[in-house]
Amino acid sequence: MDRNDSFREFMAVHQQSLMRTAYLLTGDAHLAEDLLQSVLLKVLSRWPKLVDVTSPQAYARKALVNQHISWRRRRTKAAELPSAEPPDRRYSIEDPTIIRIMMLRALAQLPPKQRTVIVLRYYEDLTEHETAKLLNCSIGTVKSQAHHALARLRVLAPELAPKFAEMEDLEGARR
């Protein structure tokens, strides 16, 4: 099996999962695809080392996060908000479509690192320790970034604030 075949196997299993993460990080389908494409080129160029030494998926995820933060820093001034908005008519905040739109809009307004922490902690389910390692920062930074990000999300999407409060109460009770 040559390197391309093993890369194809890796892609068959992990490509869409990486695309989902890229989409959550960028909030834009085209940007997500560009981000993933650029990361996959890095992955493929290091492929012989990656398959022997470590997990290619972990490398790809780390590269995705780093590339995203680096791109977003440069693009902050031109940051784009998703064009979809909640409808003018009355709507329920239990409606998954409405929640999705609100969340996308709120996430788009977070600084890149805060958004990344949210994605890694609450979507990828990484621990604070794993998140800190991936972002090359301290656990304290991860905690504070997550705290600020959740507080900011409550402000940016006030309709979802009760849900956030409920969620954090549950989290507190579990501790």
Added chain:
Amino acid sequence: MTWLRDVLDDVADTAPPVDLTERTIGIRKRRRLRTTSITAAAAVIAIALGVTAAARLQPAQPRPAIAPRTVNDLPARGVKPLSHAFMTYCRPEHGEASAGCVHGWQVVTRSGTTYRVAQALSDFTPGLRPSPLAISRDGRKIAYYDTKAGTFAVRDLASGKVLTAPTKVPMGWLGRIVHLLLSDDGRFLAFTSAARLKNSAMLFDLHKRISRPLPNGWNPIGLSPDGDTITLAEYSPKTRLQTITRLWQTSPAGNTTTVDVAGNTTVGALGPDGHSIVALEFVKVGSAGCMRMGADLMHLDRKAGKVLRRVPVRDLSMTANVVLLRGWTGPHEIMALAKPFVCRDRDNTPASSLDPPDVPFTAYAVNVETGRARKLTTFTAQDSLNLVLPGFPGNP
């Protein structure tokens, strides 16, 4: 945190399905073709290319050996139709050129074979812009500045037949930005440059071996099949369109129409119907004064310069990309090249590099009636001027 996890999962569910496997392997393969990494290989390439200046940039110490790869020169004949051409700089202001960098124009066939066009002038100082290269709409002919002939040449890739322009074009006429437009049959070639020298822009009839002057500083965007009418665009000091008819008649009085176009716009090629022109508007973004394109495709009246209607572009983010219009891919579709929009603070702008990194350019076919964009493929190049697709070579 189950609720947030579920919401994020729900958002992630809307990510479109992608299949980047073969594209990634293809891009990697093309890059590796351009990248060899030993001094010996670099020297061999440099000798083959005659690029002695590049050789002087190589360090004295030998580098670790990696299997050398080379890019073959364009064969004398039998080359299949092209998908695109790209120009690579290997002369950085500081440090050394990346290992195995192949300086100059390279053409890529639709099947992915890459050839170096050794006979084409690559770049010229002090402009530091690529010398132009154009590909006919069917991908079967290329036009370039032939250094040996001292003028422009059009080469039929299958037969290897080369037609040179009837008039010598001194390199001093090329200026900073040069535009070429090749007719579909390869018979007519328009050349204009930003060097505002009198009579230094021309239209060549390569069959009859005659030429006629064109207004300089304009960008040719359309040529009628019989070579009798040309449409040009100008961007400085303002956007204007000019149509010149009866190009080869002895008394051309009254054959020129010039109109102003409102706003700061950039136009694509003249449509295949001979009169449609679509444009994009520049918009300023952020305090750094960065420019990208507006959200609408504008249909222009070629004779009055007015905006006839605006069509919002869909399925192509106009805010996340800088979008450049190229030639038409069908009666209702125009090609648009999109590269990620990056706005740097002016104070933060890095020094210009003569060996900039490759950036992705994604080609879309945009329906001019509906605005819907259809993704075609992704190229990589150092700059938009360094990437040439068949047909209209485009604006900077």
